[in-house]
Amino acid sequence: MTITRIGTERRRMSKIVIHNDTIYLCGQVAKDSDADIKEQTVTMLDKVDELLIQAGSDREHILSATIYVKDMKHFADMNAVWDAWVVEGRSPARACVEASLARAELLVEISVVAAVKR
Secondary structure, X not given: OOEEEEOOOOOOOOOEEEXXXXXXXXXXXXXXXXXXXXXXXXXXXXXXXXXXXXXXXXXHXXXXXXXXXXXXXXXXXXXXXXXXHOOOOOOOEEEEEEXXXXXXXXXXXXXXXXXXXX
């Protein structure tokens, strides 16, 4: 049983963990936390794309996603970006909850599980 950990610079977490052809990404947030919810969602999903490619996968192979929004008033705007990003017919299982995030300026965070692309 092999477990591969990528991006272990921070002692508390790995950016990517791969086990049995399943990829687990640590929570991803926006590149610019001062932006509005739509831009935060775009840059957050850009980071997901980058990490999935690094791990040998892509957004078509996402199995599940958990999205955390600071306030459900942002739900529709976040979903507009999400819906444009998800590949039609390849939607993952998904949950979305309202949550307090690590920094006050963050509006959205995502946790992703994906399959290795074969």
